[in-house]
Structure formats: structure tokens, C-alpha cells
Amino acid sequence: MRKKIIAVLILLMVILLGLGGRTVNALEEEIVKINLDTNxxxxxxxxxxxxxxxxxxxxxxxxxxxxxxxxxxxxxxxxxxxxxxxxxxxxxxxxxxxxxxxxxxxxxxxxxxxxxxxxxxxxxxxxxxxxxxxxxxxxxxxxxxxxxxxxxxxxxxxxxxxxxxxxxxxxxxxxxxxxxxxxxxxxxxxxxxxxxxxxxxxxxxxxxxxxxFDVESNDNTPAYIRLEDVHPLSDPKRLMAAAEELAKRDTPYMIAVIPVYTDPDSGRRYHFEDQREVLKVLKYMQNNGGSVVLHGYTHQFRDSETGEGFEFWDVENQMPIYHGPEDEVTQLVEDDFESPEKYEAHQTKNKEYERKYIEERLTKGVQELANYGLYPLAFEAPHYTMSQNGYQVVSDYFSTYVGQVQLSDEDWEIMDTTPYATQPTMLNGMLLLPETIGYVQPEAEEPVKDMMESAEYYQLLKGGMIGAFYHPYLGVEGLREVLDEMEKIKNIEWIDLKEMKNTVVVDHVNIQSGNGEINAQVNNLGLMRTSKNYVYYHMIEIVIIITWVIAVLGITAVLMFLSFTFYLVVRRRRLEKNVAKPLK
Missing domain, CATH: 3.40.50.880 (Class I glutamine amidotransferase (GATase) domain)
Structure with a gap:
């Protein structure tokens, strides 16, 4: 009997999921000046x-x-x-x-x-x-x-x-x-x-x-605001306050989402299915001006807190992820090998390990968000740290990258930004939407003023990008201050990822965007085969729906019973009153 109930629930779940999804026929808004004939x-x-x-x-x-x-x-x-x-x-x-x-x-x-x-x-x-x-x-x-x-x-x-x-x-x-x-x-x-x-x-x-390059500059100033480090334990009230403020201003924005929060003390992992209020807010955001950006899977490599760790860079050993978090690390250079060929083979093995590690986390991140109905349109590496090989791996899955870029494989702190949106060779075809003016730093005396001073530099350049981010846990008041100042920028034009042509592809998930819409092709049965958690999430969703339906039917039945009872009581009293009247 139990197996039959589960089978019915899964069938109902597949039918309901099949009703979702949207189509799109989009053209990308040009924010780069690439000429295909320029070599x-x-x-x-x-x-x-x-x-x-x-x-x-x-x-x-x-x-x-x-x-x-x-x-x-x-x-x-x-x-x-x-x-x-x-x-x-x-x-x-x-x-x-x-x-x-x-x-x-x-x-x-x-x-x-x-x-x-x-x-x-x-x-x-x-x-x-x-x-x-x-x-x-x-x-x-x-x-x-x-x-x-x-x-x-x-x-x-x-x-x-x-x-x-x-x-x-x-x-x-x-x-x-x-x-x-x-x-x-x-x-x-x-x-x-x-x-x-x-x-x-x-x-x-x-x-x-x-x-x-004989290109005419654009007088508009492209800009974006990104809500940073949103994870399952984020405060849903503060998130909603930020979302409502941005919606009130009709300002499109990005949400840098971390699918899994890892407690550094207990090691417990929290997913959005564990915090449905946060998930509810994220869906509201996606439907009201927000675009999801995958910001790693756990935003940590070892046991550091989610949001603080370096997921795609071993900061302790100043090197790419060539090993597990608990492995003993021995860094070798070319002089440690008998020949250049053996050193090259060693490096190839390292890069293969890194590729597998990154691929697994990107795939899990996109799949998990897609299973919830959240569709990332771009990627941002935690703390902007990633090797050159890492960027090549990401480009196999994402067409758009957000933030700054690490320029060295020897030192993560050698990173920088650029004034324009760009498709550099180092990103293997990905479009970079650069972050240029930083964020509100609580320890600074006048953090918003510091950001606006940076913005003044990029306004010296026609079409220079103003890219900023904000941590929602700081409260909506700081966000209002940032937006008030950014809105004063001459000819500001807010970037909406949904208006741009973005592509995100992992196993069982293909996401496209353009013209303000998202087309997400999700093989739900394929997803369910990859993780039982995906099945449980939808089963619980269906149980919740059925519970509500039963509750509504129950309440309706009670109301009908009470109404009928009241009718009978009233009718009986009328009959008794008529019987009690004396005959003339």
C-alpha cells in the first residue's frame, strides 16, 4: 500500500512539474563593442x-x-x-x-x-x-x-x-x-x-x-546592483525588504545565491528546502526584477563559514584546488621532476582534479536551484578567486561571469577589474560584467561615499560600467542609501540579466534568457535520478498542496454542515411557531 501511495505521488509530481517552464525568443542587448571582423x-x-x-x-x-x-x-x-x-x-x-x-x-x-x-x-x-x-x-x-x-x-x-x-x-x-x-x-x-x-x-x-578601434562611445552608463551571499540561513524579512525596495524603484538587480550553508561548528548542511521562507522570497525576487547568479555551491573549501571561505582556491596554500580539504599538501615545482615532460604530466593531473571538482560543484549548484524553480543566469566565484584553468571549466557551463577576475595562478590577491563589459580570451568566450565600485563596508566611516568616489572614476569614461554589490543582512536602510546615490549618476542604465542572452547548461538543465524572459528546460526525472533529495522536495511540496486542499475541503464541509444545520434549526423553529398558532 505504501509503495502505491509513493508511486501515485511521484506520478502526480511529474504531471505538475510538466506544467511549468516558459519560452523565450530573445536578442541580447549590446553592452560590448565587438566587431566580428576585428582580429x-x-x-x-x-x-x-x-x-x-x-x-x-x-x-x-x-x-x-x-x-x-x-x-x-x-x-x-x-x-x-x-x-x-x-x-x-x-x-x-x-x-x-x-x-x-x-x-x-x-x-x-x-x-x-x-x-x-x-x-x-x-x-x-x-x-x-x-x-x-x-x-x-x-x-x-x-x-x-x-x-x-x-x-x-x-x-x-x-x-x-x-x-x-x-x-x-x-x-x-x-x-x-x-x-x-x-x-x-x-x-x-x-x-x-x-x-x-x-x-x-x-x-x-x-x-x-x-x-x-574606430568605435563610437555610448553616452549611457550601464550599472548593476547585486545582493551578495544569499544562502538558506539568510534572514527572509531582510531579503524581502530589499526585494520590495528594488521593486518599488523598478530597478532590476542580481542575487548572488549560495545553495548550501554549512555550519562551521556542527558541520550540518542547510538547503533551501529546509528554509522555505527564504526560498519563497527568492522566488518572489526572480519574478519581480531579480536575476539569480550562482555564487559557488557552499562558498567554502575547508571548515570555514559559508560566505567566508574560498571554494575554488586553497587560500592556506596559495594554490588552485588540486587536492581534498583534508589532504596533506606538498607543492612541487618543475625543478622537483626529472624532466619537463614529467612535470607537465603532474600539472595535467592537477588540472584534471580541479576540473572534476569545479564541474561537480557547478552541476550540483545549478541542478539544486533549478529543482526549486530558481534559474541562475550567470556565475560569480566566491571572493572572485579561481585559477585560469578554472575559468576555462566555468566557460563550458556559463556564458556570463560577474565580478572581478583573478589574474595569477600564484597569488589570489592579484586580481582586478576593467571599465567595460568584455569578452577576454582568458574567460574563453564568457562575457564579463565587471564589478567596479565595491560594496558597503560596515567598518568604513563613509562606505557609500567611498563607493561613489570610485564611481566618479568610471564616469570619466563614456559607457564605463558601474558595478556594485550589497549584503542584505545590513538592512534595507543602507541599500536605500546606495540606490539613492547611484540613481544620481548621469544617464544610468540598469542591467537586467533577463534582457540579455545568457546560457547555462549542466546535466538535465538548460537555461536560456533574453527579452526579459527565462526559458528553463529541466529534465525533472533526470534530476530525481541524481539525488533523492530532489524527489523528497517535490513530494513534500505535493503533500503540502494536498494538505491545503484537504484543509480547504474540510473547512468547506464544516461550513456547509453548519449552514445546513443552521437552516434546519431555523426551519424547525418556523414549523414549531406555525403549529403553535391557534386556529381561527
Whole structure:
């Protein structure tokens, strides 16, 4: 008998689930300026002849304009590398002697060329219009042609340059030694006399790239607000207060969701099915302007508290996840192996472990949320920490990434952001929606003011993105203050992930978005086969529905019984009254 009841419940559950799902026919709103006919070659000089964090920072900037970028060390440059390229960069991060053939190849290239930092004097006739001198310090940057874009900066080192007549200075620095050209060009040949893409250089550099790629800037200021670290033990009242405030303002937003909360003391795991009030609020959010972003699965690696841990980076050993949380870690370098081949095999094994680990957590995260009817449209790594291999793995499942990016596989703190939305090579095709102005830090004296000062930097750039996040546990008052200030930004245009074309695919779940809608194709039977918890959740949901139906029917029956009883009593009294009347 029990088995028959369970079978009936499962059948009813499948029928009810089959009624869900929405369709979409969406076009992505363009927030990047990618031209499919633009092919970029970046030639570089680095210490170990490899792409490093400095080249990846350049990758973030260029990825706003092209998703077809190739990288090659200057010592490997050949004529065939230039044949199909439309734009050329040379980044001399270190001083070194270049082959005479490099000057010939650069001089023969007919498209726009951008040289950066050292070794420019070795690039041939194209760069004979300038002479690079000694280092100097600047404390102000001026964007010539728009004096409102002049800012004071911390003392920074650039190179003095002597320019031929007819050279146009686009951005200028000013310091104790006077004015210094910072970004300049002659014809289609550009030069940046700094060795950094950190803010504020990245802002002015990105502005000039619009000219370099012949792209017209957008006057709108794309922006987003993200509610951070929402997990099963979040306060549902504070979440709802934030959701209602955003809905009242008609402001779309993101919710960075962690499916599982792990208690660091007891080790107990809490899921949203254990906290249905929080789940109810999340569904309200998704239906009223919010878009879910998967923020890891547990947001922790070892026994740290959910929301505090580094799920995809071993912060204790400063390395990617190549091992289990309890494993003894021995870090090996190439010199520890008999041959480069054995070291490469060791690294391949490590990356395979990391891939399996990330794939499992991404799959569980998406499946669990989809089972609840929550459909993530993007991914954000906890604390923005993840190896380069990790980004490649994520790109197999998500088309959109939110936040900042880690630029080094040796140090998680080497991370940065970029002024524009971008599709850099390092993210293997994923669209990055950068976080640029931080969050409300409770320990700061004027946290919102700090955020708005950062926002002023990105408003120097046409179309510069203003990306912020807020922790709902701080209360709705702080959120109101952030939104009030962000709404003052000129031409602000809130990003709605549902309006963009996003794709999320794991086993049994395929999520697409666009035109304000979500199309989620969920193989519910497949999900149920992967975890019994998914079955129990829907069985409980059905039991709750049946209980309510029974309760309503019961209450209805009682009311009908009472009504009928009352009718009989009234009727009886009327009859008794009629009988009691004397005959005339």
C-alpha cells in the first residue's frame, strides 16, 4: 500500500512539474563593442616569455572590442602571424633586445598599432616620431579635449617622451617636472608611456581604445546592483525588504545565491528546502526584477563559514584546488621532476582534479536551484578567486561571469577589474560584467561615499560600467542609501540579466534568457535520478498542496454542515411557531 501511495505521488509530481517552464525568443542587448571582423594580435615581452597577469589585464581591456585575440611572445613573431590581423599591440613589460625582424614586421603592418611601455625605439619606422626618455612622476591626468576628465592621482611613474611635429597627444600627465604625454598617436600608430593598466590608467586607455578601434562611445552608463551571499540561513524579512525596495524603484538587480550553508561548528548542511521562507522570497525576487547568479555551491573549501571561505582556491596554500580539504599538501615545482615532460604530466593531473571538482560543484549548484524553480543566469566565484584553468571549466557551463577576475595562478590577491563589459580570451568566450565600485563596508566611516568616489572614476569614461554589490543582512536602510546615490549618476542604465542572452547548461538543465524572459528546460526525472533529495522536495511540496486542499475541503464541509444545520434549526423553529398558532 505504501509503495502505491509513493508511486501515485511521484506520478502526480511529474504531471505538475510538466506544467511549468516558459519560452523565450530573445536578442541580447549590446553592452560590448565587438566587431566580428576585428582580429587582434598582441605581441609581448615578459620575464618568462609567457602570458602573465599584466598581459591578462590588457586582455580585459581589448576584449571589449574583439573576441578574436591572439597572443605571441615577441621572440616567436613571424610574418604569418600578422597576415589576417586588423590591429596590432606590442606590450614591452620588460626591457630586452628585440630581433631586427620585429621592426621590419611591425613597420610592414598596415593596420592600427599600439605600443606600450618599454622597447618602443626598436619597433622601426612606425615609431620614429617619438623618443622615450627617463622615468618621471605624475600626479594629475588630463584627457585633452575634455577638461572635466582631469583628475588628481597618487604619484605614478611614466616615461618622458620627445615627440615629432604632428604628433597628437590624447592624454597628458602633469607632475613636478611639468606636463608629460601619456597617450599619443601619429597617424594610426599609438603609444602608452606607462607600464600599468591599473585604475586610473585603464580608464583613459579604454577611452582611447574607442578611437583605436574606430568605435563610437555610448553616452549611457550601464550599472548593476547585486545582493551578495544569499544562502538558506539568510534572514527572509531582510531579503524581502530589499526585494520590495528594488521593486518599488523598478530597478532590476542580481542575487548572488549560495545553495548550501554549512555550519562551521556542527558541520550540518542547510538547503533551501529546509528554509522555505527564504526560498519563497527568492522566488518572489526572480519574478519581480531579480536575476539569480550562482555564487559557488557552499562558498567554502575547508571548515570555514559559508560566505567566508574560498571554494575554488586553497587560500592556506596559495594554490588552485588540486587536492581534498583534508589532504596533506606538498607543492612541487618543475625543478622537483626529472624532466619537463614529467612535470607537465603532474600539472595535467592537477588540472584534471580541479576540473572534476569545479564541474561537480557547478552541476550540483545549478541542478539544486533549478529543482526549486530558481534559474541562475550567470556565475560569480566566491571572493572572485579561481585559477585560469578554472575559468576555462566555468566557460563550458556559463556564458556570463560577474565580478572581478583573478589574474595569477600564484597569488589570489592579484586580481582586478576593467571599465567595460568584455569578452577576454582568458574567460574563453564568457562575457564579463565587471564589478567596479565595491560594496558597503560596515567598518568604513563613509562606505557609500567611498563607493561613489570610485564611481566618479568610471564616469570619466563614456559607457564605463558601474558595478556594485550589497549584503542584505545590513538592512534595507543602507541599500536605500546606495540606490539613492547611484540613481544620481548621469544617464544610468540598469542591467537586467533577463534582457540579455545568457546560457547555462549542466546535466538535465538548460537555461536560456533574453527579452526579459527565462526559458528553463529541466529534465525533472533526470534530476530525481541524481539525488533523492530532489524527489523528497517535490513530494513534500505535493503533500503540502494536498494538505491545503484537504484543509480547504474540510473547512468547506464544516461550513456547509453548519449552514445546513443552521437552516434546519431555523426551519424547525418556523414549523414549531406555525403549529403553535391557534386556529381561527
Amino acid at each position: 587582434v594580435l598582441v605581441v609581448y615581452s615578459t620575464e618568462h616569455w609567457e602570458v602573465d597577469e599584466n598581459i591578462r589585464m590588457l586582455d580585459l581591456s581589448v576584449g571589449h572590442f574583439s573576441n578574436n585575440i591572439e597572443y605571441i611572445n615577441v621572440h616567436h613573431l613571424e610574418q604569418e602571424d600578422l597576415e589576417d590581423k586588423t590591429h596590432l599591440f606590442y606590450y614591452g613589460h620588460i626591457k630586452e633586445k628585440l630581433s631586427p625582424s620585429v621592426a621590419e614586421l611591425v613597420s610592414s603592418f598596415e593596420g592600427p598599432t599600439m605600443a606600450i611601455s618599454y622597447n618602443t625605439e626598436q619597433l622601426g619606422d612606425k615609431y620614429s616620431f617619438l623618443q622615450v626618455g627617463e622615468e618621471t612622476t605624475i600626479t594629475t591626468i588630463d584627457y585633452l579635449g575634455d577638461q572635466e576628465k582631469s583628475i588628481e592621482i597618487n604619484p605614478s611613474i611614466v616615461f618622458e617622451t620627445v615627440l615629432d611635429e604632428g604628433t597628437e597627444v590624447l592624454v597628458e600627465g602633469d607632475g613636478d617636472e611639468g606636463k608629460v604625454p601619456l597617450i599619443m598617436r601619429k597617424d594610426k600608430n599609438y603609444y602608452l608611456s606607462a607600464d600599468s593598466f591599473d585604475r586610473p590608467y585603464s580608464i583613459y586607455f579604454s577611452q582611447v581604445l574607442n578611437t583605436f
